[in-house]
Amino acid sequence: MFRRMRLKNLNNVMLLMLMLLLLQAAAAKVRHYKWEVEYMYGSPDCIENVVMGINGQFPGPTIRAQAGDTIDVALTNKLSTEGVVIHWHGIRQKETPWADGTASISQCAINPGETFRYRFKVDKPGTYFYHGHYGMQRSAGLYGSLIVEVEDGKREPFHYDGEFDLLLSDWWHQSSHHQEVSLSSKPFRWIGEPQSLLINGRGQFNCSLSSSSTLPKCRFRGNEPCAPQILHVLPNKTYRLRIASSTALASLNLAIQNHTMLVVEADGNYVKPFAVQDIDIYSGESYSVLVTTDQDPSRNYWIAIGIRGRNATTPQALTILNYHPTSASHLPPSPPPVTPLWNDFQRSQSFAQKLYALMGTPAPPATFHRRLVLLNTQNLINGFTKWAINNVSLTLPSTPYLGSIKYKLQNAFDPKSPPESFTAEYDVMKPPVNPNSVTGSGVYMFEMNQVVDVILQNANVLKGRSSEIHPWHLHGHDFWVLGYGEGKFDAKRDEKKLNTKNPVMKNTAVIFPYGWTALRFVADNPGVWAFHCHIEPHLHMGMGVIFAEGVDQVKYIPSEAITCGLTGKMLATTNTTTVH
Amino acid sequence: MFRRMRLKNLNNVMLLMLMLLLLQAAAAKVRHYKWEVEYMYGSPDCIENVVMGINGQFPGPTIRAQAGDTIDVALTNKLSTEGVVIHWHGIRQKETPWADGTASISQCAINPGETFRYRFKVDKPGTYFYHGHYGMQRSAGLYGSLIVEVEDGKREPFHYDGEFDLLLSDWWHQSSHHQEVSLSSKPFRWIGEPQSLLINGRGQFNCSLSSSSTLPKCRFRGNEPCAPQILHVLPNKTYRLRIASSTALASLNLAIQNHTMLVVEADGNYVKPFAVQDIDIYSGESYSVLVTTDQDPSRNYWIAIGIRGRNATTPQALTILNYHPTSASHLPPSPPPVTPLWNDFQRSQSFAQKLYALMGTPAPPATFHRRLVLLNTQNLINGFTKWAINNVSLTLPSTPYLGSIKYKLQNAFDPKSPPESFTAEYDVMKPPVNPNSVTGSGVYMFEMNQVVDVILQNANVLKGRSSEIHPWHLHGHDFWVLGYGEGKFDAKRDEKKLNTKNPVMKNTAVIFPYGWTALRFVADNPGVWAFHCHIEPHLHMGMGVIFAEGVDQVKYIPSEAITCGLTGKMLATTNTTTVH
Incomplete structure (x- = not known):
């Protein structure tokens, strides 16, 4: 209103420009x-x-x-x-x-x-x-x-009439404190699969919305804190579903009965739209999908979220796509979509490989300056079960890196840079011959604007024949996902297959069992950045690395951020007369 | 050996003196x-x-x-x-x-x-x-x-042949994290009575050592972490039992079947020895008792610890006094001593009043300089259930007092001193007329060497007709326990009854339901000192006060002790050039 009135009454171009600026x-x-x-x-x-x-x-x-x-x-x-x-x-x-x-x-x-x-x-x-x-x-x-x-005056590269935000998570009945003790115990105790999946913090453990479940049926008035949030829609409209996964462990699959989804965004980056019946979403990922309500409006439809990638018995999380004017209490007449087989990894790879950047997205630099090949292994350290990267299991120091690097403090973390690759002999298809590894807090330091390639290399776990999914998340940057492959990455053979033309940009990318994933990013953001498996117990067990670039260019760190550990001591001891 | 040899060979008095010093x-x-x-x-x-x-x-x-x-x-x-x-x-x-x-x-x-x-x-x-x-x-x-x-060359004022240390505690199956949430919830949720009592960290929840219990009998080899520690004794010897209570809640009573105990020490102070069949011990207290093994050595005897002061169904903690050469596996032939009735407070008071200082203990100053009358009430603050002292429920600041007082920092805690007494109209025998109180972090500041009397005044709880036991513990000092009384302390009537001649010195003293306890101490220790109910959930709910004296005389505080909150900020901001 304000804007219109002013535009009507004023003709002065200068004033108009000033106004637009304001x-x-x-x-x-x-x-x-x-x-x-x-x-x-x-x-x-x-x-x-x-x-x-x-x-x-x-x-x-x-x-x-x-x-x-x-x-x-x-x-x-x-x-x-x-x-x-x-x-x-x-x-x-x-x-x-x-x-x-x-x-x-x-x-x-x-x-x-x-x-x-x-x-x-x-x-x-x-x-x-x-x-x-x-x-x-x-x-x-x-x-x-x-x-x-998008900011005022700009538009998304797609149209939608309404929006729903779905934050997905997994839930255990055992406290996270208790879980931490389990993971740090000797002998190791695994936390197991989640009891429930949650949509916007709501799930149902002891009952099901669907009568096709073996669980008793939930009786909700709708105002219960664990009652599902219903997605109320009008027929023949397009809705944007913003889906993000904050799971601690679970890799999820989401499907909407009878509805196709058009994927348009991944991790805050536009993608070349593609249609799917269901999407895979790993911990740390986010997607926007467009759903057109072109189905029979006289009934409702299930939205079902289930676990893939691990053999879990956790029930699906369910909610309902409710077409106006059908009552939300009318349950869909057919059972919810079945989550694809947990171990159909071909299907998972096929989904991941449908992602391309929307035209106009910056392409990666054609070549890299430095390549890290990061082998993900499960190991033993003094009898404790850990995850390690190139045989180093990350243990975070008590002094934050950002301060200790900025102020060049000694003894704040391991001064030695961790290994950039692993021995050529390592057989990623078998349990480690020597399961022992070491803990470390070293940092991969990059030159400013260095183009870094990371090959995340998966491997067999500690015992038995299996390999797990790990969604790796990079702080401070988006990266280009250059490609996925099976077995051990072989530069000669695999490099030419990498997509440097229109790869999708993301901040989280998965490595499939026994596979590798190739990423490229530009070290252009002064700071210290975690790069880690987004499965929280895995990170707790050491599955991460630390990247740093241009820390000397960091102009400001509030003192509250570094008043602990050796930086705290540094600040305190410069003022010994006051203290003693 | 070393000492004797040298003494034989050397006659030089100077050298001998030097040696003794060394x-x-x-x-x-x-x-x-x-x-x-x-x-x-x-x-x-x-x-x-x-x-x-x-x-x-x-x-x-x-x-x-x-x-x-x-x-x-x-x-x-x-x-x-x-x-x-x-x-x-x-x-x-x-x-x-x-x-x-x-x-x-x-x-x-x-x-x-x-x-x-x-x-x-x-x-x-x-x-x-x-x-x-x-x-x-x-x-x-x-x-x-x-x-x-005692230091070398000094002697305890009593003799014993052997010693056992019994650290008593209570145990809940719910985690302390969960308990904290309960206590801080609206509506309030009480944590309930402990599931078990522990002796040196060992108790039995699902079984009993005694066949007279309704629980199934424990089957222990002895090396189980929850098997009782047996007290192996020789006949006709005297043993010192050092008993300390670290309970979170429970007031305990300890008895040894067929054996009299001679109380000789309380809270690190010698007392005039007195004989009892059982002792009451509150959270925060410690006692030494002497036990002479003068009973039939062909059998063993129960040591039983039970809850008093609260109506709990927690089973007794049991262990065995095992006479040589009887096998420890021979259970005592008769049931364990029965813990006196939980609400026989006359009996509790009678025990407390048997404590007098051993001759030679310093007597208190004859008069006090300052008297605090501290009313203990259960209150509501914004619907949260709290404990308050003179209507102030203690909330600890994020900056430790010792640093903030020493460096005269503003806004670190409530600058106003809390009330030194409560309104004369307050009826301690009834629920509070106005249950509302306030939170606070103020400090009672004492002049150095001020003689301080504290009257701890108990009262009725928030609802219903009852009053609870609270063992108050003072940091940094011992105090003299001048006396106990029932109802509201009346200086005119009660002051003359106080024992200033040979009161026992302690660091923890109980207030009985609807009663008062009079303490005296000298504020002679530069520092900041908590004085609080030693029941941990009560302290968590605000049942404490802060005392401070002579903080300007504190010569040294390590910077690690104050690198947080406003003191941390003080240390950091004096050095802004480094930080920004």
Whole structure:
């Protein structure tokens, strides 16, 4: 209204231009949030339990912003004895590496009672989420959606009439504290598969929405905290579903009965649209799909989410696509879509290989400056079961890297750079001949603007014949996914197959069992960045590496981010007269 | 041997004196410990659970030292996301107030991965213990014994042939994390009574040692982690039992079948010996009793520990006094001693009133300079159930007081001193007329060497007609227990009844239901000191106050103790050129 009135009454071109500038400035908002993190009772899957919530909500509040906005979150830790951080998954944190929210990497954990102010720009529209990045607090329920819309005056390269945000997660009845102890025990105890899958923090453990299940049928009025959120739609419209997976472990598959989905976005990057009946989504990934409500409006349709990639008996998460004017209480007349076989990895690869960048997406540099070949193995260290990368299992230091590298502190982490590849003799198809590995906290340091290729090489697990799925997530960057392959990567044979023309950009990419995945990125973001398996227990067991570039160019780190460990000591001891 | 040889061969008086000096110096040792705190699996009561352990042990290792020794513990936090501290219960920390191990009070919690060095003198022989003092980490199992023997050449004022250390605790199957959430929930959820009582970390939940129990009989080989530690004794000897209670909640009673106990020490202070058939011991207290093995050696005898003061159904903890040469596997032929009725408070008071200082113990100053009358009430704050003292429920600040007071920081805690008494109209026999109270972090500041009297005044709980037991523990000092009374303390009537002649010195004293307890201490120890109900959930709910004296005289605080909160910021911002 304001805009129109002014345009009618004013003709002066100068004034108009000034106004447009002002409007643009006004559009790029600073969005302020005051959040308190604490444990609370909840019933995510209808079984009462303790969850980690923000401002009394689980999942945490959704942040909705526009590209160019600044997000300003004053995060207060209301936990009793635990530190906390929040990672803004998919946000590259250009010029704010200290706000990446990774404990021991970008900042000191926020102590109980303290408030830390995250302040960063969301520079790219897309479907993102946020989550805890300390211990296993993501498993405890610390996550929420972060949606970045296009800025005013710009358009998405597709049309839709309405939108739904689906944040997917998995849930255990055993506390994340207990799980951590299991994973760190000798003998090792695996946490097992999740009891439930959740859609926006809601699942059903002891009942099913569908009468075709062996579970008793759920009786919901709809206001129960574990009742499903129904997707109410009008016929003959197009809806955007923003789907993000914050699972601790599960690789998911989502299908909507009778409806085709058009995939248009992956990890905050536009993709060449392609139609599918179901999508695979791994922990750390996000997708936007368009769904056209062109089916019979006199009935409803199941939305079903199930586990793939692991042999789990966890029931599907279900909700309903409810066509107006059909009542939401009319259950779909046929059973929910069946999740594809968990171990049909050909099918999984086929889905992954349908992803190409939308035209106009920057292509990768034609060649790389440096290539890391990262072998993923399950190992033993002093009898403890760990994951290791090129035989090094990541143990995070107590002093965050960003501060210790910036201030060139000694003894903050292993000064030796970890290995860039593994021995040619290693047989990725068999259990390790020598299962022993070592722990380490070394850093891969890159020259600024170096073009880095990473070959993620999967292998057989510690015992028996099997290989697991690992979705690897890179902080601070998007990467191009150059390709996937089976067996051991062979540069001579495989390099020419890599797609450097129109590869999709993502921040999370999976390695399939016994396979490899080739990624390329430009080390153009001064900071220290985790690159790790997004399966939280795997990261807890050491499955990650640390990348750093241009830390000397980092202009600002708030002192609150480094008042711990050796950087804390550095700050304190420069002022010995006050202390003693 | 060394000493004798030298004495034979040397006659020079000067050399002898020098040697004695050297020997004395050698006797006052520095005892070094390297401890790692972490969660681990354990079966304290034969039910597997997660416990907090030190160096893989639960309870933590016993420290055994001599008066005058220095204890040096390098404590490494191996927890995943939680801070940790250890309080050395009963040690006065003269000149080392920063080593008292109270999070938010004497130090910043030690962050995961960090090592903090506690270094303090144990200046007085006695039976002490140590425990976590952050959140509810004591409930989680973070405790152990700390025994200080007399220095070389000195003698205890009683004789004994052997010694046993019994550290008593209570145990819940629900995790302390879960309990914390319950206590902080609206509506409030009480944690209930413990599932088991433990002696040196060992109890039996699903079975009983005694066949007179309704539980099935335990079948132990003896090496099970929950098998009882048997007390193996020779006939006709005198044994010292050092008994300390680290319970989170339970008030205990201990009896040894057919044996009289001679109480000789309480909380590290000698008492006028008195004989009893059983002793009451509250959380935070310690006693030494002498037991003479003058009974029939052809059988064994039960040692039974049960709950008093609360109407609990928790089974007794049992172990056996095993006379040589009778086999330990011969169970006592008669049932274990029955714990006196839980609500026979006359009996409890009678026990408490048997305690007098051993002759030679310093008498209290005849008069006080300042008197605090501290009303203990259960209240509501914004619908949350809390405990309050003179209507203020303690909430600890994120910046430890010791640093913020020493460096005169603003806004670190409530600048207003909390009330020194309560309104004369308050009826302690009834639920509060106005249940609302406030949270606060104010400090009672004392002049150095001020003689302070504290009247702890009990009252009716929030609802219904009842009043609970609260054992109050003072850090940094012993106090004289001047007396106990029923109903509301009336200075005119009650003051003349106080014992200022030979009152026992303690660091923990109980207030009985609807009663008062009068204490006197000298504020002669520069530092900041918690004074609180030792029931851990009660402290968590705000049942404590903060005392401070002579903080300007504190000469040294290690920077590691204050690198958090506003003191951390103070240290960091004095050095802005480095940070930005």
